[in-house]
Every structure is written in C-alpha cells, then in structure tokens.
Amino acid sequence: MLMLSRVAENLYWVARYIERAEDTARLVNVTSHLMLDMPERQPLGWSAMIDITGGAEAFERLYDERTDHNVVQFLCADRHNPGSILSALALARENLRTTRDVVPREVWEGVNQLYMTACSQAECGLGPSCLDLFLGQVINGCQTLTGLVEGTLSHGEPRTFMLLGQQVERADMTTRIIDVRSGNLLPRNDDEILPFVHLQWMSVLKSLTAYQMYRQHVRLRVCAVDVLTFLLQDPHLPRSVARSVRDLSDALQDLPRHERALAAATRIRADVAEADVSALVSSPEALSAFIDEVQVGLGRLHDAIALTYFPSIHALGEVEPINVAQA
Amino acid sequence: MSQVDWQSYRCHDFHDELMAAPGKPRDAARMLCDALAGFDADELAERKAAAEVAIRTMGITFTVYSEGSMIDRAWPFDIVPRIIPADEWRRTEAGLKQRVEALNLFIDDLYHDQKVVKDGVLPAEVLAQSVNFRPQCVGVSPPHGTWAHICGSDLVRGDDGTLYVLEDNLRIPSGVSYMLENRNVTKRVLPELFASGHILPVDDYVPQLYDMLAGLSPRYWDDPQVVVLTPGIYNSAYYEHAYLAQQMGVQLVQGSDLVVGDDDVVYMRTIQGLTRVDVIYRRIDDDFLDPEAFRKDSTLGVPGLMRAWRRGTVALANAPGAGVADDKVVYTFVPELIRYYLDQDALLPNVPSYLCMNEGDRHYVQEHLDELVIKPANESGGYGMLIGPHASQAERAEFSRRIESDPRNYMAQPMLKLSTTPTLFEGRPQPRHVDLRPFILSGQDDAYVTTGGLTRVALVEGSLVVNSSQGGGSKDTWIVEMGES
Numbered sequence: 001m002l003m004l005s006r007v008a009e010n011l012y013w014v015a016r017y018i019e020r021a022e023d024t025a026r027l028v029n030v031t032s033h034l035m036l037d038m039p040e041r042q043p044l045g046w047s048a049m050i051d052i053t054g055g056a057e058a059f060e061r062l063y064d065e066r067t068d069h070n071v072v073q074f075l076c077a078d079r080h081n082p083g084s085i086l087s088a089l090a091l092a093r094e095n096l097r098t099t100r101d102v103v104p105r106e107v108w109e110g111v112n113q114l115y116m117t118a119c120s121q122a123e124c125g126l127g128p129s130c131l132d133l134f135l136g137q138v139i140n141g142c143q144t145l146t147g148l149v150e151g152t153l154s155h156g157e158p159r160t161f162m163l164l165g166q167q168v169e170r171a172d173m174t175t176r177i178i179d180v181r182s183g184n185l186l187p188r189n190d191d192e193i194l195p196f197v198h199l200q201w202m203s204v205l206k207s208l209t210a211y212q213m214y215r216q217h218v219r220l221r222v223c224a225v226d227v228l229t230f231l232l233q234d235p236h237l238p239r240s241v242a243r244s245v246r247d248l249s250d251a252l253q254d255l256p257r258h259e260r261a262l263a264a265a266t267r268i269r270a271d272v273a274e275a276d277v278s279a280l281v282s283s284p285e286a287l288s289a290f291i292d293e294v295q296v297g298l299g300r301l302h303d304a305i306a307l308t309y310f311p312s313i314h315a316l317g318e319v320e321p322i323n324v325a326q327a
Numbered sequence: 328m329s330q331v332d333w334q335s336y337r338c339h340d341f342h343d344e345l346m347a348a349p350g351k352p353r354d355a356a357r358m359l360c361d362a363l364a365g366f367d368a369d370e371l372a373e374r375k376a377a378a379e380v381a382i383r384t385m386g387i388t389f390t391v392y393s394e395g396s397m398i399d400r401a402w403p404f405d406i407v408p409r410i411i412p413a414d415e416w417r418r419t420e421a422g423l424k425q426r427v428e429a430l431n432l433f434i435d436d437l438y439h440d441q442k443v444v445k446d447g448v449l450p451a452e453v454l455a456q457s458v459n460f461r462p463q464c465v466g467v468s469p470p471h472g473t474w475a476h477i478c479g480s481d482l483v484r485g486d487d488g489t490l491y492v493l494e495d496n497l498r499i500p501s502g503v504s505y506m507l508e509n510r511n512v513t514k515r516v517l518p519e520l521f522a523s524g525h526i527l528p529v530d531d532y533v534p535q536l537y538d539m540l541a542g543l544s545p546r547y548w549d550d551p552q553v554v555v556l557t558p559g560i561y562n563s564a565y566y567e568h569a570y571l572a573q574q575m576g577v578q579l580v581q582g583s584d585l586v587v588g589d590d591d592v593v594y595m596r597t598i599q600g601l602t603r604v605d606v607i608y609r610r611i612d613d614d615f616l617d618p619e620a621f622r623k624d625s626t627l628g629v630p631g632l633m634r635a636w637r638r639g640t641v642a643l644a645n646a647p648g649a650g651v652a653d654d655k656v657v658y659t660f661v662p663e664l665i666r667y668y669l670d671q672d673a674l675l676p677n678v679p680s681y682l683c684m685n686e687g688d689r690h691y692v693q694e695h696l697d698e699l700v701i702k703p704a705n706e707s708g709g710y711g712m713l714i715g716p717h718a719s720q721a722e723r724a725e726f727s728r729r730i731e732s733d734p735r736n737y738m739a740q741p742m743l744k745l746s747t748t749p750t751l752f753e754g755r756p757q758p759r760h761v762d763l764r765p766f767i768l769s770g771q772d773d774a775y776v777t778t779g780g781l782t783r784v785a786l787v788e789g790s791l792v793v794n795s796s797q798g799g800g801s802k803d804t805w806i807v808e809m810g811e812s
Contacts, residue, residue, distance in 0.1 A: 001576070001577075001578065002578070002595075002597040002598075002599055002602055003597055003598045003599075004578060004580065004584050004595065004596065004597055004598075005584070005596040005597055005598055006581065006583065006584050006596070008598050097560055098559065098560055098581075101569055101573065101579070105386070157598065255598065256598065256599050257598075257599070257600070308598075309598045311583060311584070311596045
C-alpha cells in the first residue's frame with residue numbers, strides 16, 4: 001500500500017522527538033555528574049547547556065537568571081521550551097496519535113506510558129536526588145522504544161522514515177555537543193593549560209555513551225584530537241556523525257525519489273570525511289566554522305526530505321513535477 | 328449460588344425479544360436460554376469478564392469529549408445476544424431493500440425533475456424548507472443513479488411484536504464496526520453455541536462494502552484507488568473509520584491528504600508523489616466536505632472536491648445531498664414514496680407520526696405533549712428531542728413555543744413501548760429496551776443488507792435512550808435459522 005505523506009512526516013518526527021528526549025536526558029545527566037567532580041574555584045556553569053540545545057532565546061524570555069534550578073527546569077520539564085524533555089515526549093506522542101495504526105500497538109503504549117511517567121515524575125520536582133531517577137527513566141524509556149521499533153516494526157517505509165528522523169536528530173545533537181563543549185576546552189594559545197580539561201573531554205564522551213567504546217578503539221589517553229576524530233569520523237560508533245549519516249544514506253536508498261536527499265547526505269559525509277581534525281583542534285574558530293557547516297548541511301538534508309516526501313503546503317501546480325502514479 | 332432462572336424473568340407489558348413468557352423462551356432463543364441456565368454463577372461471571380478482557384485487548388473503543396479532552400472509552404457490551412428468527416429477518420431484509428430503493432429514486436428525482444413535487448406527492452414546502460437539500464447537487468447524476476450507498480435504518484419493535492422503521496440514516500451512519508466486533512467478542516465468549524451452525528455469519532459486510540465502493544470508480548478499467556475520508560482522531564467514530572479502512576485494506580485519509588488539481592481530479596499526497604483517487608468513502612458531513620462549496624471555515628474538507636465530483640472524476644459515498652431524504656418530516660412520506668416510485672405497498676411500517684406542519688396534527692401534538700416524543704427534523708444522535716412523559720412542564724411549554732414558531736421542523740410520535748431483551752446485571756438477566764440498526768448497501772447491482780445489524784441497548788432500567796454517547800450499550804444480534812432440528 002502507498003504511504004501517505006502525512007504518515008511519513010509524523011513517523012519521522014516521532015523518532016526525532018524520541019531521540020531528542022533521550023539525547024537531552026543524557027546531556028543533563030553527564031553534566032550533573034561532572035559538576036560534582038569540579039572544584040569550587042572552577043565552576044562549570046549549567047549555562048553551556050542552554051547553548052547546546054539552542055534554547056538561549058527561549059530561556060531569556062522565560063527566566064531571569066541561569067541558576068542551576070532554572071536551567072534544569074528549562075531543559076527537563078518546561079513545556080514552554082519546545083526543546084525540553086517533556087515537550088519532546090509530548091510532541092512524539094501527538095505525532096504518533098494519528099499514525100498509531102501503522103506501528104505495533106506496543107510502540108504507542110510505550111510512548112504514552114513514558115510520557116505519563118515522565119510527567120508525574122517531573123511534577124514531584126527535579127531536585128538533585130530526583131533528577132537522576134527522572135533522567136534514568138527517560139533514557140531507559142527511549143531506549144526501550146527504539147528497541148521495540150527495531151525488533152517489531154517490519155522493514156519498510158514506516159521504519160525507514162523513523163530511522164531518518166532518528167539519525168538526523170542524533171547527528172544534529174552530536175555536532176551541538178561538540179560545538180559547545182569543545183569551544184571552551186580548546187586552548188587559545190599553546191602555553192595555556194586548562195585544568196580539568198581531561199575530565200571534561202571524558203564528559204563529552206560520556207554524554208554520548210562513547211567513553212568505553214573510545215577506550216576500546218583508541219586506547220590512548222583522552223585528548224582533544226582523538227576525541228574529536230572519534231566523534232566525527234569513526235565509522236563504527238553509533239553516535240558518530242559519520243556513522244549516523246551513513247546509516248541514513250543507506251536507508252534513503254530504499255525510498256523512491258531519493259536523489260535530492262541522498263545528494264544532501266553525501267555532501268555531509270564528504271565534508272566530515274575530509275575534515276582535518278588536527279587543524280580544527282588548533283583553532284576554536286575553525287572548529288566552530290566547521291561545525292556550522294555540518295549543521296547547515298543537516299538542515300539542508302532535512303529540507304530535502306521534507307520537500308520530497310512530506311505534505312506540501314503549496315497548492316497544486318506550484319509544486320515541482322507532478323508525479324501521478326498510474327498502475 | 329444463584330443461577331440464571333428464567334422463571335423469575337419478568338418483562339411486564341413489553342414485547343420481549345427472547346422470552347414469550349416467564350420460563351418460556353421463544354423458539355429461536357431456546358438453545359441460548361438453556362445454555363445460560365446451565366451455567367453456574369461463577370461461570371457466568373467468568374464469561375462476562377472474558378468479554379471485558381476481549382474488548383480491552385481488541386481495543387474496541389468509542390471516543391467521548393469531556394471537559395475539553397478526548398477519552399477513549401471501552402465499548403459497553405452485554406454478552407446475552409438478541410435473537411431474530413431467519414424467516415422474520417428475510418421479510419425485514421426485503422422491506423429494507425424496498426425502502427432504500429425508493430429513497431434513492433426519490434433523491435435522484437429531487438435533484439433532477441422533482442416529479443414527486445409536481446405530482447403532488449410531496450408538498451413543495453417540505454422541500455423548500457429542507458436544510459439538507461443541497462442546491463450544489465442539482466443536475467448531478469452519480470454512478471448508477473445511487474445517492475445513499477450506505478444506509479443505516481433504525482428499527483424498533485412495539486408491544487404488538489411488529490418491527491417498525493423509526494428513522495433512516497442516509498448521511499454518514501455509523502455503528503457497523505461495532506456490529507462486527509460484537510460478533511467477534513461473542514464468538515470468544517460463547518463458542519459452544521456457534522458450533523450448532525444455526526447462527527448466520529455477519530462478516531460478509533466488509534467485502535460487500537469494498538465491492539460496492541470499487542464499483543463506483545469512474546476508471547472502471549483499472550484497479551480503483553478507494554479511500555476512507557475521516558475528520559480525524561477527535562471524531563467519536565474514528566475507531567470505526569480506522570477499522571473499516573484497515574479491514575478493506577485501503578488508505579485512511581484526512582482532508583489535508585487530498586488535493587484537487589486544475590484538472591478537477593482528486594489526488595492524495597503519498598511519498599511517491601500525487602496519486603489519483605477514484606472513490607472516497609467519506610465520513611465527513613456535507614457541511615465540512617468542501618470549503619469552496621459549503622462551509623468556508625471548514626478545515627476538515629478538501630477544497631474543490633465538489634468540482635471533481637460534479638465532473639464525475641471521483642465518486643463520493645454517500646453522495647453529497649443524500650441527507651435530504653434523512654429528514655424526520657420526509658420520513659413520514661416514505662410509505663407514499665414507495666407507492667409512487669415502485670408502485671408497491673411498504674413491506675415495513677413506519678411508526679405512526681404527526682406532522683406539525685399540518686394544522687390538525689399540530690393542535691393534537693400541542694395538546695398531547697405529555698404522551699408524545701417530539702423530534703426536530705434534522706438532528707441525530709437523540710439530540711434536541713422532547714420525551715413528553717418524562718419532561719417537565721417548563722420543557723413541554725418551551726417545545727410548544729418552538730413548534731408554534733417553526734412547525735415544519737417538528738414531528739411527533741406516540742411514546743413507543745420498545746421491546747426488551749434480557750441483559751445481565753449482577754448475575755441476573757433483566758429486561759432492557761433495545762433497537763436495531765441494520766445497514767443497507769446500494770451500488771450497481773442488488774442491494775445488500777447486513778445479517779441482522781447493530782443491537783443497541785439502553786443500559787439504565789426503564790430508559791429508552793440507546794445512543795452510546797448517552798449511556799447506551801450494545802450486544803450481538805443473531806439471525807437464527809430454524810427448521811429441521
């Protein structure tokens with residue numbers, strides 16, 4: 001049976017929002033652990049977290065100060081922040097509501113349950129002791145959903161669109177983490193030695209659950225150039241940018257009319273593969289410019305997917321060639 | 328432990344569907360009543376629980392709006408089926424086909440020559456004041472001249488044992504999915520009773536529906552693209568829309584999934600691009616179907632759909648404008664319409680009715696408000712009615728005023744003594760009032776009538792309101808073949 005554009009778009013966003021909820025939870029989790037290790041004279045603000053999630057503007061509108069409490073609330077439970085964990089879960093649920101017949105019933109029930117649990121947990125407050133539990137539940141719940149989809153949804157177009165959403169979001173989040181976390185970890189000049197840098201690079205790896213994999217594959221002391229190479233270019237790490245975009249490209253091959261989206265993905269893959277990481281590490285500006293380029297590429301990729309497959313708001317005739325499938 | 332004791336079942340002065348007298352089941356119900364009497368209380372409770380589990384796991388729900396949020400409620404169901412002997416059903420079926428055939432001829436006439444008005448059978452003012460007459464449909468000739476492809480007629484049995492037609496739903500009648508699911512649940516709960524082979528199957532409906540819809544396709548030479556058009560998840564019948572689409576193996580679409588091109592052809596947006604649609608089983612009211620032709624503020628519909636339909640590039644079931652015959656005042660003329668179009672006497676009687684537009688009737692109605700049920704011409708779902716005997720003085724006075732100011736919009740019927748059927752409460756069968764909604768499909772060939780239909784039951788003791796939105800439930804309906812055994 002033909003797949004409706006609306007259904008494809010909903011499933012794509014379901015997967016994106018689930019991935020967003022999970023990634024945000026991981027990020028908050030690792031940051032809260034890292035803060036416990038930092039000495040008082042070297043305060044690591046929660047501030048960077050706002051920038052990673054791209055929520056600075058929304059935050060300024062809602063809060064006066066970047067206090068720990070405000071930032072945690074904003075990232076986890078604030079329904080006015082479209083990027084918060086609860087908002088992401090709510091949006092995943094709303095997108096699935098109209099398309100739940102397409103996926104196994106357990107997926108709908110799982111999304112529903114995760115959302116309800118997270119809401120009631122958040123209502124009880126997110127103080128230091130509760131935060132761990134909340135984040136753990138979100139991460140577990142999202143992983144369960146990903147596993148359910150992986151293990152029960154037939155290989156076919158619905159699954160492909162979920163995979164596209166998941167990988168676009170994952171690649172986007174990985175680049176955001178690299179961008180914000182590395183910027184202030186890279187030395188401005190060669191003499192400058194920043195304390196606790198080692199610890200912080202570890203936290204970058206951990207926020208992507210990549211620390212153990214790094215140790216296995218790189219086997220070196222954690223250092224900037226290796227970490228960045230690993231996160232950008234490693235072909236095996238599920239959350240490296242290269243791997244995400246590769247999985248996504250493979251999936252696109254199964255869809256009709258994939259040329260435009262595949263071209264956008266291929267361009268990102270080439271940019272990432274050709275990046276000179278040691279040069280990037282020596283210049284925060286160069287790194288930042290490079291990350292921007294990858295993010296623009298991801299945006300272009302999303303636009304290509306949306307333009308090709310999702311319902312167009314344009315009237316008929318304004319859209320590109322009318323492809324009337326006639327049996 | 329108490330068992331089901333039919334001796335103590337009292338149906339007072341109503342006709343009961345299963346019991347002829349206390350302790351004496353009707354012939355067609357004997358097998359069932361004996362089986363129920365053979366269960367002990369625990370077993371009966373287990374069967375009832377099994378039905379509840381089945382309904383939950385099968386996910387049979389209907390949607391209610393409450394305090395601004397949407398709730399999926401489990402379908403209220405009673406395990407004791409309602410039984411009709413097959414020979415009675417065959418007569419009923421013939422009567423329903425006759426009725427729908429005449430109604431389709433009537434609708435087609437109204438949108439063409441209006442001979443029925445010119446010949447003085449239907450008063451011109453009835454047509455003039457019909458809110459469901461759509462000028463946009465005048466002159467259109469849908470495939471096979473059929474307008475009401477899917478009709479749901481409500482039947483009730485009076486205390487004389489006769490089945491009467493209470494109303495015909497020709498717009499977007501719902502409930503058929505529950506009829507099918509009720510059978511699935513009952514088969515799980517009372518499997519041993521189906522082994523006899525006397526209970527006629529109901530599951531031919533979906534293939535019949537698909538064939539009828541496919542037969543409307545303007546591109547008859549090609550594999551037709553049939554879709555079900557739903558207003559969306561917030562509609563109370565969304566479950567049914569999804570169910571029928573899934574069972575037929577066709578797309579369930581919303582208005583925004585469809586687009587009408589400059590070529591007046593309807594397309595749906597798929598990941599392959601735009602794909603032509605041939606037949607739309609629409610579950611959206613006329614008013615919301617096409618903002619270009621009807622309500623401009625509709626966001627549920629498809630701009631240009633009427634254009635495409637008038638050009639004949641797409642078929643709509645039911646056709647827009649079919650509701651003109653689904654008006655409670657037009658209803659009172661149906662026996663005459665059958666005589667006029669088919670030159671036959673109606674096989675199924677109407678409930679006796681008073682038309683407030685006739686002065687004599689109006690005076691009678693206003694003087695007997697406490698004995699009558701007053702219905703507005705164009706409401707459905709049991710809304711906007713006055714049940715005279717249960718109403719307050721103030722409510723009756725209010726209705727009297729409304730009738731006075733808009734007589735064409737009201738008709739009245741005597742308070743029917745609706746039949747009852749045994750329904751389980753606290754482990755005992757108790758009489759509850761029921762109606763029956765069979766569905767009639769009309770396409771190119773012979774019409775098809777469901778085997779039985781959806782039996783709706785008023786769960787509250789003494790209540791006559793069977794609508795699921797107002798505390799009604801339902802039960803399986805068995806058409807039982809009598810004979811050799």
